[in-house]
Amino acid sequence: MSFQPLTQEPEIQRRWLESGAFRAKRASELLPDSKTFYMLVMLPYPSGRIHMGHVRNYTLGDVTARFRRMRGYEVMHPLGWDSFGLPAENAAIKNGIHPAIWTRANIQEMKGQIQKMGISYDWDREVASYQDDYYRWNQWLFLKMWERGDVFRAMRTVNWCEALGTVLANEQVVDGKDERTGHPVTQKPLEQYFFKTTKYADELLACLDGLDWPENVKTMQRYWIGRSEGARLAFDLDIGGEVEVFTTRLDTLFGVTFMALSTEHPVIERAAETDASLKTFCEEVAAVSREERLTSDVKLGHRTALSVIHPFTGEKVPVFAANYVLMDYGTGAVMGVPAHDERDHEFAEKYGLAIPKVIEAESAWDHGILVNSGEFTGLTTEDAVTAMVAKLGDRAGKTTTYKLKDWGLSRQRYWGTPIPTVHCDTCGVVPEKPENLPVRLPEDVAFHGVGPSPLTTSRSFLDCACPCCGRPARRETDTMDTFVDSSWYWLRYLDPNNSQLPFAKAESDAWMPVDLYVGGIEHATMHLIYARYFYKVLRDLGLASGPEPFQKLICQGMVLKDGSKMSKSKGNIVDPDEVISKYGADALRLFMTFAAPIEKEIDWTGFEGIEGASRFLKRITRMVEDHMNTAEPLPAKEQLSAEEKALLIKLNQTIQRLTDDLERRYQFNTVVSGLMELSNVLHDLPAAAPHRGAVMQHALDAFARLMSPVAPHLAEQLWSQLGHAGLCMQAAWPGLDAQYLEADEVLVVVQVNGKVRGRITVPASATEDQRRQAALACPEAQSHLAGKEIVKVVLPPGGKLVSIVVKG
RNA sequence: GCGCCCGUGGCGGAAUGGCAGACGCCGCGGACUUAAAAUCCGCUGCCGGAAACGGCGUGCCGGUUCGAAUCCGGCCGGGCGCACCA
Numbered sequence: 101m102s103f104q105p106l107t108q109e110p111e112i113q114r115r116w117l118e119s120g121a122f123r124a125k126r127a128s129e130l131l132p133d134s135k136t137f138y139m140l141v142m143l144p145y146p147s148g149r150i151h152m153g154h155v156r157n158y159t160l161g162d163v164t165a166r167f168r169r170m171r172g173y174e175v176m177h178p179l180g181w182d183s184f185g186l187p188a189e190n191a192a193i194k195n196g197i198h199p200a201i202w203t204r205a206n207i208q209e210m211k212g213q214i215q216k217m218g219i220s221y222d223w224d225r226e227v228a229s230y231q232d233d234y235y236r237w238n239q240w241l242f243l244k245m246w247e248r249g250d251v252f253r254a255m256r257t258v259n260w261c262e263a264l265g266t267v268l269a270n271e272q273v274v275d276g277k278d279e280r281t282g283h284p285v286t287q288k289p290l291e292q293y294f295f296k297t298t299k300y301a302d303e304l305l306a307c308l309d310g311l312d313w314p315e316n317v318k319t320m321q322r323y324w325i326g327r328s329e330g331a332r333l334a335f336d337l338d339i340g341g342e343v344e345v346f347t348t349r350l351d352t353l354f355g356v357t358f359m360a361l362s363t364e365h366p367v368i369e370r371a372a373e374t375d376a377s378l379k380t381f382c383e384e385v386a387a388v389s390r391e392e393r394l395t396s397d398v399k400l401g402h403r404t405a406l407s408v409i410h411p412f413t414g415e416k417v418p419v420f421a422a423n424y425v426l427m428d429y430g431t432g433a434v435m436g437v438p439a440h441d442e443r444d445h446e447f448a449e450k451y452g453l454a455i456p457k458v459i460e461a462e463s464a465w466d467h468g469i470l471v472n473s474g475e476f477t478g479l480t481t482e483d484a485v486t487a488m489v490a491k492l493g494d495r496a497g498k499t500t501t502y503k504l505k506d507w508g509l510s511r512q513r514y515w516g517t518p519i520p521t522v523h524c525d526t527c528g529v530v531p532e533k534p535e536n537l538p539v540r541l542p543e544d545v546a547f548h549g550v551g552p553s554p555l556t557t558s559r560s561f562l563d564c565a566c567p568c569c570g571r572p573a574r575r576e577t578d579t580m581d582t583f584v585d586s587s588w589y590w591l592r593y594l595d596p597n598n599s600q601l602p603f604a605k606a607e608s609d610a611w612m613p614v615d616l617y618v619g620g621i622e623h624a625t626m627h628l629i630y631a632r633y634f635y636k637v638l639r640d641l642g643l644a645s646g647p648e649p650f651q652k653l654i655c656q657g658m659v660l661k662d663g664s665k666m667s668k669s670k671g672n673i674v675d676p677d678e679v680i681s682k683y684g685a686d687a688l689r690l691f692m693t694f695a696a697p698i699e700k701e702i703d704w705t706g707f708e709g710i711e712g713a714s715r716f717l718k719r720i721t722r723m724v725e726d727h728m729n730t731a732e733p734l735p736a737k738e739q740l741s742a743e744e745k746a747l748l749i750k751l752n753q754t755i756q757r758l759t760d761d762l763e764r765r766y767q768f769n770t771v772v773s774g775l776m777e778l779s780n781v782l783h784d785l786p787a788a789a790p791h792r793g794a795v796m797q798h799a800l801d802a803f804a805r806l807m808s809p810v811a812p813h814l815a816e817q818l819w820s821q822l823g824h825a826g827l828c829m830q831a832a833w834p835g836l837d838a839q840y841l842e843a844d845e846v847l848v849v850v851q852v853n854g855k856v857r858g859r860i861t862v863p864a865s866a867t868e869d870q871r872r873q874a875a876l877a878c879p880e881a882q883s884h885l886a887g888k889e890i891v892k893v894v895l896p897p898g899g900k901l902v903s904i905v906v907k908g
Numbered sequence: 909g910c911g912c913c914c915g916u917g918g919c920g921g922a923a924u925g926g927c928a929g930a931c932g933c934c935g936c937g938g939a940c941u942u943a944a945a946a947u948c949c950g951c952u953g954c955c956g957g958a959a960a961c962g963g964c965g966u967g968c969c970g971g972u973u974c975g976a977a978u979c980c981g982g983c984c985g986g987g988c989g990c991a992c993c994a
Contacts, residue, residue: 314912314913315912315913316911316912316913316988316989317912318912319911319912319913319989320911320912320988320989320990322911323910323911323912323989323990324989324990326990326993328993328994330994345994346993346994347994348994349994360994397909397991397992399992423992424992424994425992425994426992426993426994428993429993429994430993430994431994433994434994435994436994437994441994442909442992443992443994444994446992501993501994502993503990503993621988621989624989625989625990694920694921694931694932695920695921695932696920696921697921699913700914700920700921701987702920703919703920705919705920705933708919708932708933708934709920709932709933711933712932712933713932716932718946718947719947722947760924765924767924769920769921769922769931770921770922770930770931772931772932773921773922773930773931773932774930774931775931776930776931776932777930777931780931847927849926849927851926851927851974851975853974853975854973854974854975854976855975856927859927891974892974893974894974894975896925896926896974896975898926900926900927901926901927901975903926903974903975904974905974905975
């Protein structure tokens with residue numbers, strides 16, 4: 101049978117599904133000595149169509165899953181849908197259809213496309229976050245976290261659009277206006293729910309060291325967590341009360357000439373009530389948009405009528421409101437030491453403040469020895485901090501702060517998991533009872549695109565009984581950030597039908613941690629921090645074991661077209677379906693695997709690459725067609741011709757290399773080049789080779805299995821043609837035959853002073869001394885040795901090279 | 909500004925301190941064909957040479973080593989992330 105992917109691939113996909121070959125075992129079915137492998141790809145958003153980024157991601161995951169199955173592992177390889185979020189709601193506004201209908205249709209469409217790729221997902225484990233048997237467990241976990249004190253409520257500013265009467269996400273705000281309608285957007289404080297992620301900041305930081313993740317992702321997370329050791333110190337206000345600062349340089353305390361407070365600091369807000377010009381200043385700072393803040397670092401300040409008292413000198417220090425002090429880091433207040441801090445220096449120069457030097461060091465911003473610092477003069481930075489903390493008593497203490505923020509999970513939206521709390525006039529905000537879950541999204545809603553979330557207008561949703569006192573109460577209308585959905589989904593795959601718990605611990609103990617997680621670099625911080633945080637919470641709830649969910653992470657590069665990202669607006673999308681309907685799934689998979697190393701970008705320049713992949717598959721097919729099946733056993737090594745032996749050596753070297761590439765190196769592109777090299781050698785075997793039939797049968801049997809992870813459809817077809825009854829994907833990965841790993845004679849390179857001057861062939865069994873003698877005798881080397889003194893001869897391990905060092 | 913990653917033929921890339929450019933794409937020559945496509949055979953880093961062969965060569969400069977694309981230091985260029993974090 102020739103290469104006819106368009107008719108053959110669907111047929112083979114049907115055989116796979118009927119045989120249940122993709123099904124993963126439950127914990128109870130695993131044997132004590134079963135080796136398991138959990139292959140996970142990032143949860144996709146059902147936008148409507150798959151794109152080349154998905155194709156690349158899923159192909160590489162599938163190659164690994166299929167390879168591990170053939171290596172005898174029990175493999176978990178599931179997929180689901182990140183199916184809550186804004187686009188569905190926008191589509192509902194635009195087209196007048198319910199988000200659920202839009203979402204369901206998209207999932208169906210994309211699932212069909214993925215199935216055409218021949219990806220070996222266990223579809224019985226498919227989950228979708230918009231379904232209530234998924235999101236009820238978001239709610240259940242929320243209640244558990246509430247009980248443990250891991251959830252709290254606090255004020256936070258949001259992007260508020262008065263004209264639309266709604267809250268907007270950061271990416272919806274452009275130039276301080278709603279990007280859709282152009283209505284102005286302002287900042288408005290709102291009471292919202294938070295997860296206490298900072299509670300795990302230290303552990304999240306410490307555990308990074310043990311993870312087999314790309315270094316740049318780990319670095320990004322370390323920076324994101326932003327641990328900083330320093331001290332807190334309280335200054336007394338002249339009008340009573342105090343202001344606490346956080347500083348990493350308590351040793352510079354005698355250099356303080358001003359106090360800079362955030363415009364949102366409570367002390368400033370109170371002062372602004374009686375100080376009109378301060379109030380104006382604060383409003384001006386607040387009016388600066390996010391983008392402007394990011395591009396400009398001009399320092400602005402406003403001197404208040406307040407002062408604080410220096411704890412050692414007793415001098416009065418003026419208090420400023422300043423735009424460069426962030427309310428949500430440290431205490432929102434900074435002690436200004438212009439001589440030893442770059443930002444404070446700029447500020448002091450601008451406002452004419454004194455800049456007294458109190459540290460002697462190489463540069464102004466370095467640690468050093470204290471000067472002009474009273475009794476602390478002469479101490480080092482480190483000793484001074486300790487001494488000052490001791491002297492200041494209750495007023496100061498060493499402390500650690502983080503850039504990591506608590507996770508604000510409230511969204512004022514319809515299409516998300518309802519937060520399971522109730523507002524009661526008597527009891528306040530109280531959690532819903534677990535037995536009342538799920539709190540379902542109401543159906544009696546309309547989508548206008550104006551005004552608050554439809555949840556706030558649905559009587560059937562709003563009206564409820566207080567879980568504490570039973571009196572009429574109002575349901576919470578905030579829904580959860582969709583990052584909650586994606587923070588534990590891989591555990592639900594393990595037990596998708598459990599109606600008692602989000603998942604059974606036996607299942608997570610059997611499969612966790614995930615052995616390989618593949619996805620885009622864009623999730624380096626947010627998703628991958630939230631997911632790690634959730635896993636630690638789940639562990640502390642007794643639901644999961646182990647500190648970390650994802651042992652190995654690979655971030656695959658983007659698929660580009662002519663150097664830029666494929667997007668609808670640019671009109672440069674290459675549709676995977678089109679490629680499959682012309683070349684077949686195997687050709688696309690092969691090209692995606694071969695084109696570049698996994699972490700690099702691929703530029704889809706044209707169809708040359710896919711043509712090449714298709715050509716290779718045709719060549720392989722022809723080779724099997726031209727071969728006559730035989731049951732004749734492989735003859736002993738001594739009986740084989742030189743070419744036949746060479747072929748078997750190449751075969752075994754290829755098996756060894758591919759196994760290492762797939763098992764240890766996760767280097768997929770060289771798997772394909774290895775297959776191509778082997779096919780070239782098979783192709784070159786002379787027609788008259790004495791044992792051609794048996795040798796080719798042996799080699800092709802192995803070849804079909806070696807190509808099976810990358811081009812599984814054609815591998816099945818060839819496997820059948822080669823006379824095998826079962827599925828190739830269920831056959832064992834080829835083993836190594838040690839006698840064919842090395843040739844009888846090996847090539848040895850001869851270097852003179854580091855340059856290659858000759859090549860000799862010696863028996864594989866040659867001793868070091870024999871190799872040395874043969875190298876020295878080699879004529880090409882001789883011409884470079886004549887008249888020179890041999891200083892030494894180096895024979896590195898491996899025996900493939902002799903390095904001669906000469907002088908004169 | 910700070911941090912991380914990456915610089916190899918016309919292109920994608922290979923080389924796990926040991927023959928730089930595997931494998932593929934493009935291109936060129938040939939076979940088959942009335943012709944074309946497909947397929948098959950061959951060539952293809954640069955300079956010199958008819959060839960044998962020689963020289964140069966992995967962004968640049970230096971170092972370690974018998975030996976460096978690979979390790980170390982400095983610089984140049986590109987990408988990504990963070991960005992007033994006290």
